[in-house]
Amino acid sequence: MSVPAPLLAAGDSDPGLWSEFWSYLTTADNWTGDRGIAALLVAHVQISVVAVLLAAAVAIVPAVLLGHTRRGAFLAVSVVNIGRALPSFAIIALVLPVSLEWGLGLGFWPTCVALVLLAVPPMFTNAYTGVRDVDPGTVEAAVGMGMTPTRVVTRVEVPNASPLIITGVRVSAVQVVATATLGALVGFSCLGSLIVEGFAQQNDGKLLTGAFLVAVLSLVTEAFFSLVQRLATPWLRAPRRRARPARSDPPAVALDA
């Protein structure tokens, strides 16, 4: 079909990637139904939340306890190195046969397990170092005043490590949201499905919509945890000591010298 010349000159040279993307994204029909954008988005969020929660449960408690003893540095380093060395897709590929073997099938569980494995190292390392590096004077004071070990952990070490712990969760969560996309390759319906199908169907609008939503979701996740961190650590935002002495300080020069 030929397009009249004036029309061509007036707008984009052809429908274009941008408008394909925009029209896919804004077509109401694409959002509804079993495999609509809304359902995929929900599934994507769901698996991310489950994976992050499971990883936190697995990683943070042992890391905190290990950090409390101030031992196990070797283990902590190993965990993070293994985490770095294994690419996410390799993890999914490795988990898949096991999942099939155990009758967990394709889709949700292999993807989720892979995401958990991916999310554990940053959470573990941050929680471990965070707790281990709490000022020893603060801990000594806590113990010396008669706090029980449980209280020292929960009331002193964890709160003071919380900026690092939350950072670990944030890094993991963003990674999980981005990587959950790969679940589409092993039969899990999520935002990644838009990319995979868009690619197969040569539907650039669909593909771009998937990529766009994954990016947005990652940014939202990042922002969410930044906010959580801010709210959880009010003392880090409190005014610091100014350079000049405060009022109740003794005078800088002894008058009776």
Next chain:
Amino acid sequence: MQSQQTVGGADGPVGADAATPAVPATATQPTAGPAEAAIRLVAVTKAFPQATSPAVDRLSLEVGRGELTALVGPSGCGKSTTLKMINRLIEPTSGTIEVGGVEVRDQPRHELRRQIGYVIQQIGLFPHRTVADNIATVPRLLGWRKATIRARTAELAGQVGLDRDLLDRYPSALSGGQQQRVGVARALAADPPVLLMDEPYSAVDPIVRAHLQDDLARLQQELHKTIVLVTHDVDEAIKLGDRIALLNVGGHLEQFGTPAEVLRAPANEFVERFLGRERGLKRMALITVAEVPLGGGPMVQADAAPAEAEAAMAAEGVDWVGVLAGDELLGWADGADLAGAARVGDAPRTPFRAFVRPGTTIREALDNIVNSRTRVAVVLDDDDRYLGMLTVDHLAEALE
């Protein structure tokens, strides 16, 4: 503060004879004598694993109730180890420690510690809690009511000299000196009878340190806590301690006594070296003018005849005379100016520029003496009435 109790080995080193495991009789019999020891260490040893020699080796020591006992000694001599064995942050290898007549190892650690205030050099305030919440730590552990805690926090802020405005701040907003005050308030919060302080002032600058030391001395006069203060600064120990325990490497007690006793008669060369130079001056800082017999000085009444003044000057061997009206000190007159005067009061007079009071230390009196033209320190009572005067000879006598 002098107390009537005898504290184990106040007249010599206790347990310093390390070759024999036996400890002096005063230390082995918990109820012997009038001693009212709040803290009693008997043959306490701590050998850290892998260390070649014990950090603390059979140390026996009694800390009197309501007294501030300073543990002083060179770095690494076992002061902190000794202190931490009292609140069981470190468990002794052998020996016994009693606090308030109860063996520390018979109590659950955290319960023991809630009855013992603990102040450390690093202060160790909780960065994530406000100043008020920091102070409320032990009362919360003890389950006090909120209103009680709030009232107590405000009271403590006043006692340690902390601006109430600071109570809602986080520790990072405070200066080092203010933080240390919070540390002391936090340790005192549940009104524990015993306070352990490990080099509490070594991280603050000297001027703030002097203020904090003065505050502690003032607070102690009010509260009469049993305090064990660890310091490597012998001047701090002398300034604050009712008694000082001089420790050598391995926790060997070289001497235990009041600062005045230790300064007057160091037990051995180690103590002498550790006390440092100017031992005489340090002693003088501990003695007040009231404790020294004063001289009358070459004093005459203003209406006396010059001949009387000549006699007074001759008796004291000086060339000036002090002029009184009743017991009011008018000043002094030069012997050479007396010749033409009918009465001593008619001769030209110079007022004394500086005075000391009965509560002044004789160290300050000495400063007065060397800075005055007449080479005396004039002593006036609090109503400015003339009490007498001091010369270098008087001070030297007081130190004998």
